[in-house]
Amino acid sequence: MNLGLTATLLRGLRWAAIAGACLAYAVLSHLAAADPHPDLWDAAVAMAPLILLATVLAWRSPRRLWMLTLCLAGAAVLYTASGWLVQHYNWVFLLQHAGIQALLGLAFARTLRPSQTPMVSRFAAVIHGPLSPALARYTRQVTWAWTLYFAVMTGLSLLLFWLAPVAVWSAFANLLNLPLLILMFTAEYVVRLCLLAPSDRAGPLEAIRAYRQAGSGRSPPAS
Secondary structure (H helix, E strand, O other), X not given: OOHHXXXXXXXXXXXXXXXXXXXXXXXXXXXXXXXXXXXXXXXXHHHHHHHHHHHHHHHHOOOHHHHHHHHHHHHHHHHHOHHHHHHHHHHHHHHHHHHHHHHHHHHHHHOOOXXXXXXXXXXXXXXXXXOOHHHHHHHXXXXXXXXXXXXXXXXXXXXXXXXXXXXXXXXXXHHOHHHHHHHHHHHHHHHHHHHOOHHHOOOHHHHHHHHHHHHHHHOOOOO
């Protein structure tokens, strides 16, 4: 088999596995959050991403042994507080969902300051180089759109957690989170096709590559 084709298939399988794991965790999180009789398993589902993140950071640390030992100690402390966790684990789910949405909104909003290059403009510059006036204006508007999207998601998450049954909040936060994100990407792509010249457009794969490059620190400087 062609090596290039093999590499493409492996990348496709990797992304499929990641997508499957995300979907599985979303469903598992909803079942845990909406469980009318919560137990330690439900709390463990809520804590799993934080524990996994801490373990990965410890493994990559130059002081790996000490950091992994600290992670184990932290896990032991959490286990001793399992009774409290079982009673309050939904707050962990809320922190993960609303907190991430708020941080993303803040990250986009900060780039809208006069001295900064808007976030989406940075991504576009990775693909197109210097931006045309129309593309620069459009990418600033899209940065505003994403800022408002994350702000609305944060507000809705907090309001539903406060006012609605936890199962309703969980359906929004865990089951609808990814579909709403995909819908936002799709809507922006349709608007892009309608408003921008062909030379200023980028497809989804190009956008993904731009996000990865910009995230690795190869984004252009602020203008």
